[in-house]
Amino acid sequence: DADVTQTPRNRITKTGKRIMLECSQTKGHDRMYWYRQDPGLGLRLIYYSFDVKDINKGEISDGYSVSRQAQAKFSLSLESAIPNQTALYFCATSDSPTTLSTDTQYFGPGTRLTVL
Amino acid sequence: AQKITQTQPGMFVQEKEAVTLDCTYDTSDPSYGLFWYKQPSSGEMIFLIYQGSYDQQNATEGRYSLNFQKARKSANLVISASQLGDSAMYFCAMSPTRSARQLTFGSGTQLTVLP
Numbered sequence: 001d002a003d004v005t006q007t008p009r010n011r012i013t014k015t016g017k018r019i020m021l022e023c024s025q026t027k028g029h030d031r032m033y034w035y036r037q038d039p040g041l042g043l044r045l046i047y048y049s050f051d052v053k054d055i056n057k058g059e060i061s062d063g064y065s066v067s068r069q070a071q072a073k074f075s076l077s078l079e080s081a082i083p084n085q086t087a088l089y090f091c092a093t094s095d096s097p098t099t100l101s102t103d104t105q106y107f108g109p110g111t112r113l114t115v116l
Numbered sequence: 117a118q119k120i121t122q123t124q125p126g127m128f129v130q131e132k133e134a135v136t137l138d139c140t141y142d143t144s145d146p147s148y149g150l151f152w153y154k155q156p157s158s159g160e161m162i163f164l165i166y167q168g169s170y171d172q173q174n175a176t177e178g179r180y181s182l183n184f185q186k187a188r189k190s191a192n193l194v195i196s197a198s199q200l201g202d203s204a205m206y207f208c209a210m211s212p213t214r215s216a217r218q219l220t221f222g223s224g225t226q227l228t229v230l231p
Contacts, residue, residue, distance in 0.1 A: 033219075042120070042207050042221025043161075058218060090161060097213070102149055102168065105219060107161035 003027045004108035006091050012114045013081050021076045021111050023091030032074035033092040033105060034058075034066060036085075043090060049074055050096075081115040088112050118143045120208050120222035127227050129198045136183070137193040137225045139208030147213035150191040152182065155205040155224070164206075167191060169213070198229045 035043040045058030047066040097103040119142040129135035152164040175182045183192040208222045
C-alpha cells in the first residue's frame with residue numbers, strides 16, 4: 001500500500017461548488033503539505049502543517065482552507081471553486097529534521113482537479 | 117526569498133549515455149537544502165537526491181549524483197547510463213534549513229531518453 005494517499009484522484013466540478021481533497025499517510029510523519037502544479041510550472045505551496053495544532057499559509061493560500069484532523073490526515077478545501085483553480089494538487093509529508101537526517105518531503109500521487 | 121532556475125525546458129539523451137540537468141539557485145539563507153524530484157508522465161513526484169549546503173561531498177544515489185558548486189550557486193543533477201525509464205520531468209527544489217521548511221521548485225526540465 002502507498003505511504004501517502006490522496007482522494008479523489010480525479011475530480012471535475014463546477015464554478016462555485018465547495019470541494020474537499022483528502023490526504024492520508026502511514027509514514028508516521030509530523031509534517032504535511034499541500035501544493036498545486038500548473039502546466040509548465042513547478043509546484044507551489046498552498047498550506048503546511050507541522051503538527052495537528054500548527055497550520056500555516058504558504059505562497060498561494062487565497063481561496064483555500066485546510067484541516068488537520070489527525071496526525072495522519074490533512075484535507076484541502078476549495079470553498080467556492082473557480083476555473084483558475086484547475087490544477088494538479090499534491091499532498092506531501094515529511095519528518096522533522098534532525099542533526100542526522102533532513103526532512104525530505106514525500107509526495108502522494110496527486111489529484112487532478114478541473115473546475116468548469 | 118528563494119529562487120530556483122532551470123534553464124533547459126527540454127533535453128534529449130541517447131540511451132546508456134550520461135546527462136546533466138542544470139539548476140541554479142538564489143537565496144539569502146546561510147544554510148539550505150537542495151533536492152531533485154522526478155515526475156514521470158503518470159504524474160507522481162519521486163524524490164531522487166538531497167544535498168545539504170554544508171555537506172562536504174557531493175551527494176550520490178545509485179545512478180544519480182548532484183554536482184554541487186556552492187560558489188556558483190548551482191546544483192546540477194547528473195544521471196549516468198541513461199535508461200528509457202528515465203524519460204520524465206525533473207524538478208530542482210530548495211528549502212532553508214533554519215526556518216519553515218518550505219520547498220521552492222524550479223519550472224522543470226523534460227528529459228527524453230532516445231533508444
